[in-house]
Amino acid sequence: MALPLRYNVRSVLIRWRSTLSTIFGIGLVVAVYIMMQSLAVGLEKSSANTGDPRNLLLVRKGSTAETSSQVTREQFKLLQYLPDIEKDEKGEPLISADTLILISLPRKGAAGEANILVRGVSKVGMQLRPQVRLTQGRMFEGGRREVVVSQKLAERFDNLGIGESFKTGGHQLQVVGWFDGNKSAFDSEIWMDSDDARSLFDRENYSSVLLRSDPTQWGALTNRVESDKRLSLSVIPETKYYSNQTATATPIRFLGNFLATAMSVGAIFAAMNTMYASVGARTREVGTLRVLGFRRRAILIGFLLEGAILAFLGGLIGCLLSLPINHYSTGTLNFQTFSEVVFEFNITPHLILKGLVFAVSVGLIGSLMPAIRASRLPVIASLKSL
Amino acid sequence: MQTNDLSVPLVAENSSEPSIVQIKELSKIYRQGEINVTALNRISLSIARREFLTLMGPSGSGKSTLLHIIAGIDRPTSGHCIVQGVEVTQLSESELADWRNQNVGFVFQTFNLLPVLTAFENVELPLLLTRLTSKQRKKQVLTALELVGLADRTSHLPRQLSGGQEQRVAIARALVTDPQLIVADEPTGNLDSTSAHEVLDILRSLCNDAGKTVIMVTHDPKAAAFGSRNVHLEKGELAP
Known part of the structure; x- marks a missing residue:
């Protein structure tokens, strides 16, 4: 007892x-x-938290991260016409060629600089990532050197307020909107037009491609992409890619x-x-x-x-x-x-x-x-x- | 109140046997460094039921050692100690713990109440080792506290009680399991004369009215006068 x-x-x-x-x-x-x-x-x-279960991410074979991957414009063109890609209400295929660039920006309170990921996305880039929501301002327009910034990032770095601009790589970029990534990895990014990003930062190629496809078609699509010698890309479900980033x-x-x-x-x-x-x-x-x-x-x-x-x-x-x-x-x-x-x-x-x-x-x-x-x-x- | 359900060899169990404690040739030798100190030297003693035996003697005469062996908290070097028919010297450590709980009530000179528990909780402690329900325990604790005249102090902590009251709570704790044997080691040693008198009165009435056997070690001849028989020890032996 x-x-x-x-x-x-x-x-x-x-x-x-x-x-x-x-x-x-x-x-x-x-x-x-x-x-x-x-x-x-x-x-x-x-x-x-990041990624949509209907999305597939395509990166260069052998790449473990989007930043070390390259997808050429020719490859992107070929991908656009794949039959298994879902289309939006206008009939446009839901596929985005992303360009990722690392830039350096000053932190708030003069605490030095840090690297930030700029993601260039195609028109449907936002649509492919429904967890990302524009909270203030408006979406960027292509060709006008405009960016939208994660609100959380804007709180930590200088010159990221709406209407403000910052200089990187010799170019001035205008902040036109803030978005919320719903606690995802996108909360650490700045978004702009993909082709703008390529030309401004002098990139020949895109970094990765994100597309939406019915998961029942994933097997066929993956086969088609990975067996096409012109493509030389590997296909990963977007959610899996991000969970590997932990x-x-x-x-x-x-x-x-x-x-x-x-x-x-x-x-x-x-x-x-x-x-x-x-x-x-x-x-x-x-x-x-x-x-x-x-x-x-x-x-x-x-x-x-x-x-x-x-x-x-x-x-x-x-x-x-x-x-x-x-x-x-x-x-x-x-x-x-x-x-x-x-x-x-x-x-x-x-x-x-x-x-x-x-x-x-x-x-x-x-x-x-x-x-x-x-x-x-x-x-x-x-x-x-x- | 409860039965002794220990599966130990019963020696000389006989309902007509008048003695509750039988000690035969009991010796206790301590080793202090290189020297052997004889605390008890081949003592034989019989204590009858309902007896109020007082053990007297100078310091170091072995009276407390004898009391501890009878109460099952010390072991002799040789000899027999049969209490209520049980050879206590043969019990294992755990059997002894159970045996003490069911057969002996112990009253200390320094009261030894647990300071964080109330009078009620202190008295209830030995009953927690029994199979009684909480209601049955409560009834017994209140009866015991009533018996020592402290029914109105149940929720007091030891520090809120006087020395005499503390010792009465300790007596209530000793008798709450209704043991036949109550052993007391200088129970009045830390009390003023009035409180000491009260405590001794209670012990005597436990013997006379409740039929308990009380063995008390004391230095005080006035306290010893309350006993029905007095035994003197000197240098580990019974004085003639």
């Missing part, structure tokens, strides 16, 4: 002054753990785990110290409980439980500390495109649960040795303790 839970809870709370620093220590570790993980989750979500989150996740592990060693020792002090101060209580008939196992479980309660309180504090950064927008370098990727910290209920489990584990590990010591105290000696 175990000790009553209220005994364990009150024993932790009654020593709140001495346990407070341990609780806060564990809280900080959990906060760091949750923040780092939420960074990775946000980053992964931004990639996983590699950027891997180092962050690793760093998060590494930091949390290193800090948790400290937290484990703090919990251990607190629990040893608690066992020391309550030696006679332990002796009394043993005399009353509580077994060693009950004492062991009781002290483990106290360590877990202590750490759980720390975990709750950690969760509260980390909550303010939920949905905070930030940016990092995308290791695939080497451009700034904007995303939100994303604290999910699953992450909170992981944080609490992490905290309780720290508490259990930290209190194991003190609990074993408490359970092995000789009864007579502990009764004589002051």
